[in-house]
Amino acid sequence: MKKRQIPHTYVIIFYIILFCAVLTWVIPGGQYKESINAAGEKTVVYEAVKHIPQTWQVFSAFYKGFVERADIIVFILIIGGAFWIVNDSKAFDIGTVSFLRRTRKMENNRLLRKIGVENFLLTSIMLLFSIFGAVFGMSEETIAFCLVLVPMAISMGYDSITGVCMVFVAAGLGFAGAILNPFTIGIAQGLAGIPLFSGIEYRIFCWIVINAIGFTWILRYAAKVKKDPQSSPVYEEDKYWRDLHSNNSLDVVYHTPRAAWICFGILTAVQIVFAALYPTTTLQIGNSLIKGLPLLPVLTVAFILSSVFALRKTVHLYILNLLFFTIFYLITGVMGYGWYIMEIATLFFALGLAAGIANNRTPNELVKLFLDGCKDIMSAALVVGLAGGIIVILKDGLVIDTILYSLAKGMEGLGQVATVGMMYVIQTLINLVIPSGSAKAALTMPIMAPFSDLIRLSKQATVMAFQFGDGFTNLITPTSGVLIAVLGVSRIPYDKWFRWAWKFILLLVVVGFILLIPTVLIPMNGF
Secondary structure (H helix, E strand, O other), rough: OOOOOOHHHHHHHHHHHHHHHHHHHHHHHEEEEEEOOOOOEEEEEEEEEOOOOOHHHHHHHHHHHHOOOOOHHHHHHHHHHHHHHHHHHHHHHHHHHHHHHHHHHHHHOOOHHHHOHHHHHHHHHHHHHHHHHHHOOOOHHHHHHHHHHHHHHHHHOOOHHHHHHHHHHHHHHHHHHHOOHHHHHHHHHHHHOOOOOOHHHHHHHHHHHHHHHHHHHHHHHHHHHHHHHHHHHOOOOHHHHHHHHHHHHOOOOOOOOOOHHHHHHHHHHHHHHHHOOOOOEEEEEOOOOEEEEOOOHHHHHHHHHHHHHHHHHHHHHHHHHHHHHHHHHHHHHHHHHOOOOHHHHHHHHHHHHHHHHHOOOHHHHHHHHHHHHHHHHHHHHHHHHHHHHHHHHHHHHHOOHHHEEEEEEEOOOOOOOHHHHHHHHHHHHOOOOOOOOHHHHHHHHHHHHHHHHOOOHHHHHHHHHHHHHHHHHHHHOOOHHHHHHHHHHHOOHHHHHHHHHHHHHHHHHHHHHHHHHHHHHOOOOOO
């Protein structure tokens, strides 16, 4: 008997688009519109409108999806091309081998040996990305980091799912904890009319609980894969990474071509100019501003000293140094200068060019390598555009607001615990089709906040229901462009990710509800 094949990711997305198109035929149309009352206050009013059933639009949705997600698609292609150039130098392979050797030496430490050196390393990496997610809402940035940490995870004896967990899932856990995330908590609290980042004490507690549970789940899974690699659901898909690692022979000549020194000189001159133009930087952490930090001058001096040391060893170490400082500048740019996808893509593009020049590649060779990288990652870019069609169908059918309105009406007459729980369920369900936290805050908080006043429910509890509902399902919903991009660059089929992740996400959703109960029953600061 012929074995039944699992649908391709593209097929699954197309089925979802068809289902959403069917919804536009059976759900009445509706829209929320802003209005100003007699007191001059802005209110959001729901109005029924004629729905627009979607038919042939299921095909045009692909085009519109590509247009709406163009920024992420271009970001993926640039990142893929840049990292292909960096990978050509074999710096990643040399760095990975060196890293693994150092971890073996760490086993001499009695405490680390008892904890487990690799458990310590995995936890440290996840904690770092969780902090990034909680403080400045790291999301799209994780796409690039997956190209580094997924191969490293496989080299350590794990799988690509573990690599994605180290970066994307860890940042997602922090995003759900949202201690100071201005894109979710900041917007939601502002719309609810409560002090920005108030209630931070309980949110820190929630962040710790969420991370403890999430990290434990991931470490247990990683240990299982380490013991039996074939138990991984993506063992066959990871053959790509294993072959890539084995094909990149470490039989290399450690050298430093003249081009590497020229590259160093150019980058040094550029950084000196920018350090002179921007001698101090103001970092924004949540709603707090830390002014007068000489970050660019410090980074410039550190780059010069570390690069001279690296270049005296080998160009491979210099290219790794370029990667590390790319990360430092990314963090500085995001937190200090409001960088987003365009600036981050530009930064990594510059990394690719600098690595290629340092590796003594000609312009034609650089172009060929860049195109090879784009070709290799093209499927990931395409699936992001296709998934964007899901949102297009629901928006064009004018049914998203109707779904929200119907869910909000279902809360009437419930007690406070049940109401905050229902708000949480609504935010979670909405997040499956509107994964943008800021967009969902702008849509739902003007409705939820006044309703919480009517039943004497803390607005802070309403914000936390939004916070948790916005966070957890980002790790599984196919409408999330970032998730689809991360899975694409990591070569994990969506169906296999879903089967691995659904129990984990369900656990987090339950934990989120439990953490909401004290916001109603226990008096706390900010609530």
